[in-house]
Amino acid sequence: MGESLFTKVWNMHKVKTLSSGQDQLFIGLHLIHEVTSPQAFAMLKERGVKVLHPERTFATVDHIVPTKNRQRPFQDELAEKMLAALESNTTDYKISFFNLSTAYQGIVHIIGPELGLTQPGMTIACGDSHTATHGAFGAIAFGIGTSQVRDILATQTMAMNKSKVRRINVSGKLQKGVYAKDVILKIIEVLGVKGGIGYAYEYGGEVIENFTMEERMTVCNMSIEGGARFGYINPDQKTFDYLKGRKFAPQGEAFNRAIRFWKSLASDPDTHYDDVVNIDVSDMAPMITWGIHPGHALEVSKSIPALNRFSVDEKATAQKALEHMQLKEGQSLLGQKISVAFIGSCTNGRISDLREAAQFIKGKKVHKDVFAFVVPGSVQVKKQAEEEGLDKIFEAAGFSWRGAGCSICLGMNDDQLVGDQVCASSSNRNYIGRQGSPTGRTLLMSPAMVAAAAVKGELVDLREVI
Amino acid sequence: MANEIKKITGRALRLAGDDIDTDRIIPARFMRCVTFDGLGKYAFFDQRFDSKGKALEHPLNTAKAEDSPILIVGRNFGCGSSREHAPQALYRFGFRGIIGQSFAEIFAGNCVSLGFPAVVIEGQSYDDFIKTFQSDPDSSVSIDLEDQLVKISGKKFPFQMPQSSLKSLLDGKWDSMAELLSNKEAIEKKYQELPYLNQFTGV
Structure with a gap:
């Protein structure tokens, strides 16, 4: 019996079984922003605990940024205080921060992929429910609460239960004017907002395969709106082509070795899924x-x-x-x-x-x-x-x-x-x-x-x- | 251990309605803060007050809310954003346990991290529980984690909760950091094994 990408990547990152029965899962990439991280840093300080692997956490500021006047200090004093806290926390703990003045600031789920930080086969966590976006690359990516942000900062791991996997095959040919956004809204209409609780969604089928990486990100992004904490797509040539040459992607010979590794992660053809759903989108309107x-x-x-x-x-x-x-x-x-x-x-x-x-x-x-x-x-x-x-x-x-x-x-x-x-x-x-x-x-x-x-x-x- | 959570007992407050999302529990504009302190007063703020700050009719605005450690909710409670601010706001408002028909996954996990049990009574049993509660809304309700039962007016209703959540609450290990930290050696070994942290050598 074959294994799904979800199972392969999960098992690869499992550190131990905890006393509660949960798995201690290694988190390969931790992304943070100004809203859900300050309390986590405060807890670390209170307990006198260091950040174990600051090189595996990356920060940006996105939620509170004014879009008209980005001059510091912000007019909103509370927003200014939140950004100042992220600045001092990332400085104190030596964490890379793509602040406003850099060329790389942006929404956390946009910058991860565009910088090549997001890669197939990683576990990616962020105190933000739309983290499944990164699953478009064949990563296990998911949203967490602030207590888990603290745990990952302190240990590069967190306690977690493995989910079941539902394969969603999307077939047909999209009409002009119908996009990836429409496809994920259709999936949520069909499966409901509670349908994904307890599941990771594996999206596949000809429509998903034909989508660009950006379209795939749109689909995976809204997994949580369907109740699924994880959504992912098996990596393919489009994934590799997208990553090639990006700032944090492997370079030179390492990139070729990476492709061999990434290819081995895709769900096996004889994978047994916990559930399979087929959706035809041929006649669908926006x-x-x-x-x-x-x-x-x-x-x-x-x-x-x-x-x-x-x-x-x-x-x-x-x-x-x-x-x-x-x-x-x-x-x-x-x-x-x-x-x-x-x-x-x-x-x-x-x-x-x-x-x-x-x-x-x-x-x-x-x-x-x-x-x-x-x-x-x-x-x-x-x-x-x-x-x-x-x-x-x-x-x-x-x-x-x-x-x-x-x-x-x-x-x-x-x-x-x-x-x-x-x-x-x-x-x-x-x-x-x-x-x-x-x-x-x-x-x-x-x-x-x-x-x-x-x-x-x-x-x-x-x-x-x- | 001081952190062990075995039983929550007291009056219960019912908040009717399904699919109550975390934006409703704590609107985003109240998350402009760097600590969770003081979030309690913003729980369900936009449902409790009008645009001029006048109190509206809402279960959390009643005198009873002040000494009700248990919150009763419906289906898919806590859907949406992963903000831990949501359970934090409810906890700081004064709730110590939640009974519902189902919970969104991230919300339920966040509750456990605070030592704040969110338990599920399913199907017909939930309807019977609500009927019993409504016949005497001021009676004492107990969430008994050891027996895995909700007890009210001499009746018992079995509840569901992930076994790992139940165990970590009963053992007082819902704050997982210490146990995670104790496996540092295994963490470092994992770091050395993962291809993407090691230039993809050996693949």
């Missing part, structure tokens, strides 16, 4: 969300289901969703007015996302009732976009062009919804209050769909306007 969790997703051409179509489990939340969103059962979202359009986030803030949106927006104008803005995922993405003239395209259309960070995906900086504004958002979560206003309303979709909605001032079916 996806949008209508409710208050990412499972409230539907094809834009369809209507919100009647309440009696929901199971007992889901009905109460669906009802609450309709109330919060000011929508009715059976209603279509086409024509829904929007007031904010956001392109960015660890889900869709990469160069290919910006290119897709820019291609649509070129020569068009943002609707007069819409505030639209683009937040590149990293300084490198921003630089690349500017070299290609994408910033000019966006600005000419009326978009605001910003600095790199998480921004209004979670509204920890000053980019926030006001009142019950409706935001067409390329981010990952539509929870109540997620974008900074308790009554704000979020509609998740692909960056190109956001661009189309920004122009029309309302939600449109992208297929009809391209």
Whole structure:
């Protein structure tokens, strides 16, 4: 019987069985940011414990960064204090920090891959639930709490239970205007927001294989929205080509040796999975969300289901969703007015996302009732976009062009919804209050769909306007 | 050991609703801080107060909330962000145990790291438990980890929890750092073995 990549990589990193029965798992790459790390460093200091392998932790600042004025000190004193804490902690413990002044700052899940820190066969942990993004490279990557950030800093290991593995085969041919974002929203619509609890998702099949690395990252990124802590894709030639020459990727002869190792990690053809799901996406329209969790997703051409179509489990939340969103059962979202359009986030803030949106927006104008803005995922993405003239395209259309960070995906900086504004958002979560206003309303979709909605001032079916 | 957690007993507060995410438990703007101190007052802030700071009707705003160590929730509680700020806020509000129908994975793990048991009563048993609770909402509820039972008004409801979580709470080893540190030699050996930390030699 063959083994999955998940099992191979897990076993390779297992240090011991702990007294609780959990595995002590070695973490090959630890990524930290300003929100979930300060308390971990405080605990280390309190206990007089050192960072065991500072060379395997890398830091960036992303959640609290203002996207308009990045001058220090920040206007927000609390944000300034958080960045100052990360600066002193990384200095004290000799941890590499891609701070604002460097060419590499950005959202933690964007910079890991673009720097080549993220590699197949690694265990990668970060105090951030979207860490599964790095699974696109065939790594076991997952979000952790602050106590585990402390444990990894102190021991380069953590206590963990191994998950089951569900293989998700995605087949068919995507229509024009349908993207990786739509595929993962479809997967979550089908399997639900609780479906992935206890599982690692292995994505495969022709659609996933044909995706670029950036598209694969978008898919893996939202595994947690389906309840799965891990999501990954077996590494292939595209993975190796992407990594070649990147700053922290193996160089020269070591790169060739690395490829041999990476190839050996892919799940064996005769792997027995704990579950297998097949999804055909051939006839699928672009996806949008209508409710208050990412499972409230539907094809834009369809209507919100009647309440009696929901199971007992889901009905109460669906009802609450309709109330919060000011929508009715059976209603279509086409024509829904929007007031904010956001392109960015660890889900869709990469160069290919910006290119897709820019291609649509070129020569068009943002609707007069819409505030639209683009937040590149990293300084490198921003630089690349500017070299290609994408910033000019966006600005000419009326978009605001910003600095790199998480921004209004979670509204920890000053980019926030006001009142019950409706935001067409390329981010990952539509929870109540997620974008900074308790009554704000979020509609998740692909960056190109956001661009189309920004122009029309309302939600449109992208297929009809391209 | 002082850290052993065997039983949580006291009044319980019920928070109805499923799929309550960590953004609702603690909105991101309250995470602009470098310590967990003081997070308790922000638990469910946007559900408890309107935009002018006026208190709304909410279970956590009742007098009973102040001396209820147990929180009763529904399905998929704690979904979303991995922020440990969420269980920290609930713990600092005063809760010491949570009973639910299911929990999101990262949230449940974070609870264990704080010595804060989150236990699951499944299916019909959950409905029966809620009925019993509602017939006398001020009665004392016990989460008994040794017996793996929730006890209320003379009735007993079995609960589920990963065996490793249960064991680490009962043994007082939910703070895993010391045990992890004790295996330093094995950690260093692993470091020497992993191909990507050793120039991919020997592969």
